[in-house]
Amino acid sequence: xxxxxxxxxxxxxxxxxxxxxxxxxxxxxxxxxxxxxxxxxxxxxxxxxxxxxxxxxxxxxxxxxxxxxxxxxxxxxxxxxxxxxxxxxxxxxxxxxxxxxxxxxxxxxxxxxxxxxxxxxxxxxxxxxxxxxxxxxxxxxxxxxxxxxxxxxxxxxxxxxxxxxxxxxxxxxxxxxxx
Amino acid sequence: xxxxxxxxxxxxxxxxxxxxxxxxxxxxxxxxxxxxxxxxxxxxxxxxxxxxxxxxxxxxxxxxxxxxxxxxxxxxxxxxxxxxxxxxxxxxxxxxxxxxxxxxxxxxxxxxxxxxxxxxxxxxxxxxxxxxxxxxxxxxxxxxxxxxxxxxxxxxxxxxxxxxxxxxxxxxxxxxxxxxxxxxxxxxxx
Numbered sequence: 001x002x003x004x005x006x007x008x009x010x011x012x013x014x015x016x017x018x019x020x021x022x023x024x025x026x027x028x029x030x031x032x033x034x035x036x037x038x039x040x041x042x043x044x045x046x047x048x049x050x051x052x053x054x055x056x057x058x059x060x061x062x063x064x065x066x067x068x069x070x071x072x073x074x075x076x077x078x079x080x081x082x083x084x085x086x087x088x089x090x091x092x093x094x095x096x097x098x099x100x101x102x103x104x105x106x107x108x109x110x111x112x113x114x115x116x117x118x119x120x121x122x123x124x125x126x127x128x129x130x131x132x133x134x135x136x137x138x139x140x141x142x143x144x145x146x147x148x149x150x151x152x153x154x155x156x157x158x159x160x161x162x163x164x165x166x167x168x169x170x171x172x173x174x175x176x177x178x179x
Numbered sequence: 180x181x182x183x184x185x186x187x188x189x190x191x192x193x194x195x196x197x198x199x200x201x202x203x204x205x206x207x208x209x210x211x212x213x214x215x216x217x218x219x220x221x222x223x224x225x226x227x228x229x230x231x232x233x234x235x236x237x238x239x240x241x242x243x244x245x246x247x248x249x250x251x252x253x254x255x256x257x258x259x260x261x262x263x264x265x266x267x268x269x270x271x272x273x274x275x276x277x278x279x280x281x282x283x284x285x286x287x288x289x290x291x292x293x294x295x296x297x298x299x300x301x302x303x304x305x306x307x308x309x310x311x312x313x314x315x316x317x318x319x320x321x322x323x324x325x326x327x328x329x330x331x332x333x334x335x336x337x338x339x340x341x342x343x344x345x346x347x348x349x350x351x352x353x354x355x356x357x358x359x360x361x362x363x364x365x366x367x368x369x
Contacts, residue, residue, distance in 0.1 A: 033237075058237070058262075058265075058266055059262075059265065060230070060258075060262045061258025061259060061261050061262045062256065062258050062259075062262075064224070064226065064227060064230070064256050065227075065230040065233075065256060065258060065259050065262045066230075067224075067227070067230075068221075068224070068227035068228075068229075068230035068231040068233075068234065068256075068259075069230050069231070069233050069234040069237070069262070070234060071231050071234060071358070072230070072231045072232060072233060072234020072235035072236070072237070072238060073234040073235075073237060073238045074234075074358075074362065075219065075234070075235060075238070075358060075361045075362045075365060075366075076234075076235060076237075076238025076239045076362075076365050076366065077238065077362070077365065077366035077368060078237075078238040094224060095224045095227060097223075097224075098222075098223035098224030098227075098354075099223075099224055099227070099231075102223055102354060102355060103223075103354045103355045103358050104355040104358065104359070105355075105358055
């Protein structure tokens with residue numbers, strides 16, 4: 001059965017990812033950028049990030065904005081994580097295709113599966129927005145994995161690295177609302 | 180009405196080390212006026228130029244970033260005005276080339292056409308300053324401050340049609356190569 005992941009575990013993992021990316025860089029402040037269109041599923045993480053001065057959170061009007069801002073930051077060498085919801089994935093597929101895929105911009109996404117039922121695999125969800133997220137990522141050839149409990153936070157650095165190595169998008173889906 | 184090419188020539192002469200972000204009909208003209216330059220075009224994701232410029236401005240706060248936006252383009256991602264205003268990058272200049280049409284696809288009128296006031300929208304969204312410029316003489320006078328005053332700043336430029344569009348021009352450098360080149364120039368990393 002999937003479990004909620006504590007927000008502190010996620011934010012600490014973000015910092016470790018950014019520290020690794022920043023190693024040897026003259027610029028250390030902010031440690032990294034969280035580009036977000038607020039996701040109800042990850043609201044405890046966003047609340048924790050609000051109190052953390054080492055990371056800079058930028059809230060965008062749309063996921064299209066978030067992707068384009070992430071691309072600009074990448075060109076200046078800044079480490080970025082994009083936090084969105086499945087609905088935002090659907091809303092921004094052309095921008096993801098244009099920027100991260102065709103533009104070969106490594107962007108790592110945390111995508112919340114809002115309304116995912118705890119006792120169901122997402123493919124069996126009664127909500128189309130839950131059912132279609134992973135198949136859509138498959139259609140686009142975007143590597144992804146689902147975070148189903150605290151042990152899975154290791155997927156965050158793994159898929160962040162994957163986005164860098166392949167110079168393109170990679171995603172971790174947040175299975176249950178974060179704690 | 181100003182000719183877009185004349186506007187771009189003035190900007191090219193005044194921009195210094197600024198990173199420029201052209202989109203749609205400013206792209207082919209800018210390639211001719213400023214080849215081999217610190218520029219990255221918004222290609223394949225119409226509407227994203229201003230937000231990409233915002234990312235560049237936040238990541239390179241010591242450089243000016245100048246976005247050459249279009250009215251049809253900005254309408255596709257109008258919320259970016261609020262995203263930019265919220266982030267408040269001091270080094271951000273947003274030049275909005277307003278011709279009232281989607282030139283590339285055959286000059287269909289944009290929603291609201293010439294009646295849409297993007298300078299007023301930018302100010303209302305929270306830009307530090309915005310203005311409308313209708314002549315090259317006025318642009319010449321204002322350009323130094325547009326490129327040096329604290330941003331985010333928008334200038335709505337009343338322009339005619341460019342000589343070329345991306346559809347009737349030779350293709351430029353692919354977007355992914357532009358990204359790699361700008362990143363290499365700014366960071367020294369590939």
